[in-house]
Amino acid sequence: MKKFKVTNKFLQKSLYVLSIIGPGLITVNAGNDAGGIATYAAVGALYGYRMLWGLLLITFSLAVIQEMNARMAVVTGKGLSDLIRENFGVKVTFLAMVILFVANLGVCIGDFAGIAASLELFGVAKFVSVPLMAFFIWYVIIKGSYSRLEKILLLFTVVFFSYIITAFVVKPNWSEVFKATVIPSIIPRKDYILTFIGMIGTTITPYMQFYLQGSIADKGLSLKDYKYEKLDVYFGAFWGDLVSFFIIVTTAATLYKAGIKIETAQDAALALKPLAGQYASLLFGIGLLGASILAAIVIPLSTAYAVTEAFGFERGLDKSFGEAPVFYGIFTFMIFISALLILLPKISLVGIMLATQQLAGILSPIILILMVLLTSKKELMGELVNNRLQSIIVWVTVIFIIILTITLVMASFFNF
Numbered sequence: 001m002k003k004f005k006v007t008n009k010f011l012q013k014s015l016y017v018l019s020i021i022g023p024g025l026i027t028v029n030a031g032n033d034a035g036g037i038a039t040y041a042a043v044g045a046l047y048g049y050r051m052l053w054g055l056l057l058i059t060f061s062l063a064v065i066q067e068m069n070a071r072m073a074v075v076t077g078k079g080l081s082d083l084i085r086e087n088f089g090v091k092v093t094f095l096a097m098v099i100l101f102v103a104n105l106g107v108c109i110g111d112f113a114g115i116a117a118s119l120e121l122f123g124v125a126k127f128v129s130v131p132l133m134a135f136f137i138w139y140v141i142i143k144g145s146y147s148r149l150e151k152i153l154l155l156f157t158v159v160f161f162s163y164i165i166t167a168f169v170v171k172p173n174w175s176e177v178f179k180a181t182v183i184p185s186i187i188p189r190k191d192y193i194l195t196f197i198g199m200i201g202t203t204i205t206p207y208m209q210f211y212l213q214g215s216i217a218d219k220g221l222s223l224k225d226y227k228y229e230k231l232d233v234y235f236g237a238f239w240g241d242l243v244s245f246f247i248i249v250t251t252a253a254t255l256y257k258a259g260i261k262i263e264t265a266q267d268a269a270l271a272l273k274p275l276a277g278q279y280a281s282l283l284f285g286i287g288l289l290g291a292s293i294l295a296a297i298v299i300p301l302s303t304a305y306a307v308t309e310a311f312g313f314e315r316g317l318d319k320s321f322g323e324a325p326v327f328y329g330i331f332t333f334m335i336f337i338s339a340l341l342i343l344l345p346k347i348s349l350v351g352i353m354l355a356t357q358q359l360a361g362i363l364s365p366i367i368l369i370l371m372v373l374l375t376s377k378k379e380l381m382g383e384l385v386n387n388r389l390q391s392i393i394v395w396v397t398v399i400f401i402i403i404l405t406i407t408l409v410m411a412s413f414f415n416f
Contacts, residue, residue: 023215024066024233026153026298027208028240029160032247033295034114035107037288039202040244041268043195044251045261047187049180054196055245056181058203061397063237065368068375068386068394069209070233073216074226075384080213081310084370087380092370093310099363104207104303108338111299114292116342117266121285127343134339137297141331146218146317153297159290160243162283167246169280170272172253181245197404203241204401206363207302209371214305218316226384250284300334365402372398 032040043051069080076083085093115133116126140152186192212233221229255262255271262268269288273281304327308315314324321328372394378385386394 022150022154022232023212023219023221024070024229024236025157025239026150026215026236026294027066027212027233028062028236029157029243029291030211030295030298031203031205031208032160032240032243032291033107033111033299034117034288034292035110036202036244037114037247037291038263038268039198040247041251041255042262043199044248044253045255045268046195047192048252048256049177049249050185050187050192051196051199052177052181052245052248053184054199055203055241055248058200059237059241061200061401062204062241063234064393064397065204065209065371066212066233066237067230068371068390069212070216070229071226071384072371072375072381073213074221074223074229075381077217077222078213079217079305079309080210080367080371081306083374083380085310087374087377088370096363096366096370097307097310100206100210100306101303103363104299105334105338107205107207108296108299108334109341111292111296112338112342114266114288115296118269118285118289118292121266121269121282130339130342133293133296134335137293138332138335141297141301141317142321142328146215149297149317150215150219153294156290156294157239159287160239162287162290163243163246163250166272166280166283166287167249167253169283170250170253172249177249193407197407200401200404201364203244204364206367207299207306209367210306211298211302214302214309214315218305218318223384250280254280296335296338300331300338303334304328304330365398365406368398368401 072080072083078086081093081097084096112130112134116130119129120126140149216229250272251262251268255268258271260271262271266288269281269284272284305315307313307330308324308327313326315327316324319327372386372391375381375394376386376391
């Protein structure tokens with residue numbers, strides 16, 4: 001009987017911890033969207049395994065930033081834009097929200113392009129797939145609650161296993177992979193450095209910070225959940241970048257050796273077919289579809305959280321459309337305008353995505369600095385303010401990201 005009680009207690013504890021897991025894992029997986037997959041696939045196709053060591057370092061940076069974000073959420077119970085408005089004023093918040101909205105809209109358009117491209121691999125025309133998926137995503141949000149949506153989003157994270165399986169299907173040289181992961185290899189060329197910076201920019205984005213904090217606040221997690229939420233964000237950072245690792249390994253073992261260059265994730269899936277077989281190509285396409293749907297939900301939702309928090313509108317997935325019209329209105333607008341633009345002929349999707357990535361690059365350092373300043377305020381964070389060691393780690397991480405991001409944005413504008 002005693003043994004049963006212990007087991008039952010352990011089971012209850014396990015279920016409680018599992019109920020907290022979600023925001024960190026979903027946030028990082030959403031970063032592996034169509035644009036992210038294209039970037040990681042291009043990294044492998046252009047430079048083989050040579051940037052794997054960099055991805056390992058980025059994983060630590062991502063984990064530090066996500067932990068800081070989650071800590072702020074459980075201490076204050078508020079979203080990031082809410083705290084920015086309260087501590088830095090309306091003007092700073094308004095500027096950040098305008099840039100965030102435009103940048104996120106561009107990313108959302110890219111993810112609908114990913115949905116169209118991946119389903120075309122299975123013979124479904126975009127004029128069928130895009131309207132159907134847009135309605136499905138909209139319906140899931142409008143009729144859902146936070147707990148139901150989180151289960152759906154966690155289910156989509158399963159598709160990322162397809163990239164891990166694909167990497168084993170193409171049979172890379174694992175000793176070379178391991179060596180490149182632990183021993184840095186730098187090519188002193190401009191294109192290598194810019195691609196490396198692009199990989200960082202794809203992995204750590206502004207919308208991830210707004211979504212993570214907004215979803216933790218919406219879920220109602222508090223200080224007593226902090227140690228488990230910390231586990232969620234650390235595991236999420238590791239899992240998200242593990243998926244990125246296998247995407248790079250797959251294209252490095254196939255496209256790089258064959259000398260094939262790519263620009264999109266669809267290019268990568270198509271190029272894999274003659275080199276690694278139909279199954280590898282299809283698995284890559286399934287991963288692209290799941291990742292695009294996940295991001296097409298999370299990114300508009302992140303925008304809706306951020307804008308409504310910033311200006312004090314009602315928000316939250318447990319409210320109805322009538323109770324939170326601005327929150328659902330922003331989400332609805334982003335979904336349907338993105339789907340509509342994908343269906344228009346002769347529109348430069350690549351041009352839209354490049355311009356909005358530059359905007360996101362400008363916003364990223366601003367948001368990171370504001371986050372560090374907020375988590376260093378004793379009156380806001382209490383006992384969980386950044387300690388000396390955390391401050392050093394976070395500032396070094398943030399300054400490193402800022403320098404690289406500014407370099408990438410300047411290079412984009414001035415073409416050097």
